Amino acid sequence: MQKVVLIGECMLELREGKDGVMHQSFAGDAYNTAVYQKRGFPEQNVCFMSALGKDVVSDKLLHHCQQASLNNQYLSRKSEQNPGVYLVQTDDQGERSFLYWRENSAARQLMRFVDEGVIESMFDSDLVFFSGISLAVIHPQDRPAFWAMLKRLKANGVTLAFDPNYRPRLWRSPKEAQEQFHLAYELTDILLPGIDDFSQLYGLTQLSEILEFCQPYDIHELVIKNGANSVYCQLGSNLIHLPIAPVENVVDTTSAGDSFNGVYLGARLAGKEIEHAVSLASKAAAIVIQYPGAITPEAEFKQRLNQ
Template sequence: MVDVVTLGETMVLFQPSSQGKITDSQYFLKTIGGAESNVALALARLNHSVRWISKLGKDPFGQLILKTLQAEGVATDYVMTDADHPTAVFFKEARPLRDPAVYYYRKHSAASQLKPTDFNDDWLAEARHLHVTGITPALSHDAFLLVEKTMQRARELGLTVSFDPNIRFKLWSKQEAKEKLLKLLPYSTIFLPGEDELRFLFSEVESIDQIIDQIHSQGVDLVVIKKGTEGSKASLKGKIIEKPAFKVDHVVDSVGAGDAYSAGLLHELLKADLHSINLEQLESALVTANTMGAYATQFQGDWEGAPTEEELNDLLGKEVLIDR
């Protein structure tokens, strides 16, 4: 049984080793990053069985991505290779008192060639849940169609589906983002937007509660709104729960915190049937998600700040790790 299947682009990530500016740095740390694989890696660290699907170039960067995911226990059995297009790379630059800036080199990448005819029902065989984000559909129209098809098939096959809009305005126009993300929304059972993303997608609707009602009316059971330092607010078919953020004094790197949050939420929800989530379970899922999101901000890198199950239980006060 596979707990979670994810589909999306993963890139090689370079960041100045000194946290300095790209223009001034001679040395760069090399790792990988991709919203969907960040979630997969975090879930694998929490002992879930996870499959990641994508297309990689036939190059050392593609090999590095595969090696990293496999070493962390993520299944890569359906990853495709495109010898004519490269694996994408991106650079991240820390900005004092701001979130980091990222510079993408992903146009015409192997993953941007993902297309609906790549879809294979076997991707979802024996799987419980599909997690996708709004980054993959931004890569190309064909990639959008593939995400749509995968979500649609997942629902037909009885999987639950989580969808994080993860809006990246560097990848598409505001109009296209809004149109396509709203088209994908009804295929999800769990929607995971940030508060600003929710306001962007439903700019004509006045209050958050009205927006939530509209989303539920499209067949989405659970809406979880990530509010950063204010914690999170969730609506399970109209029943609202809010949980405060896990306090952090200093943020090292905020990129990937949302993915760690999603993984924390799924980790708790996967403990029971995702088709019949109850409020008690949702409450602990929000606490775990807030904790995972906060923990991830304490590490440089998009996924390296994912805790093991023992570390998470220690943070949640369920288990005490012996330090010395």
């Protein structure tokens, strides 16, 4: 069984419905990616790695992870802090905006609970995924330990996948994000950025500029998401452009990129060719954006993905 570890934060999601009632769930980019990878490829051992507290919200969060059939061996319950909270609002076109309360979340303390035994237990992983949000959330003083862990994993043959998922408000400055992303690019085997990530952080808007930027790094597989239009994939010297069918009924774009990442990584681990992996991942994202919230109803998602 292939083993995947996805590192990040899961928060309490609050979303106001059309009925004016506030609905609650749990979400976060790495968590969402884990959920959709497990749904698409239930035969894979998908682990979510984060830190939780000892409170009732952490209890419910852990229950959600269990319901999603995730392996929770890397979910620490040692923190005295609570999970973060965010409020999501969507406009008539399905575009979302967020308000966050995560400054003192348990997930920020993750590396304080990662000991030698935990790191060694990850050596048998086929892939470890992290994101720019994973990096931003970890306390700055704990990031050296995070990088040391990833270097040891890579040295032991673990494939590393990274989605920049740049969110300016999470960083003290663009320079801080650039410095941390540089360290990520140096270790990354599979890079899953959106063009928006490069546009916002580096002012790069053209594909040729992005490819040139990535060229000095030893990135084996580059998957560039061009919004709802297409995906560019570079494997070695081979560049592939894959259009995406438009979706008419867009309800909520939350988790579109996360579901793409999860299904894409699952498909590639399952031995699928890049074209097949992108097609299936794009289909997953198209399904997700037709439902409110980050996590769609499981039965409907699986049924539509396998049609």
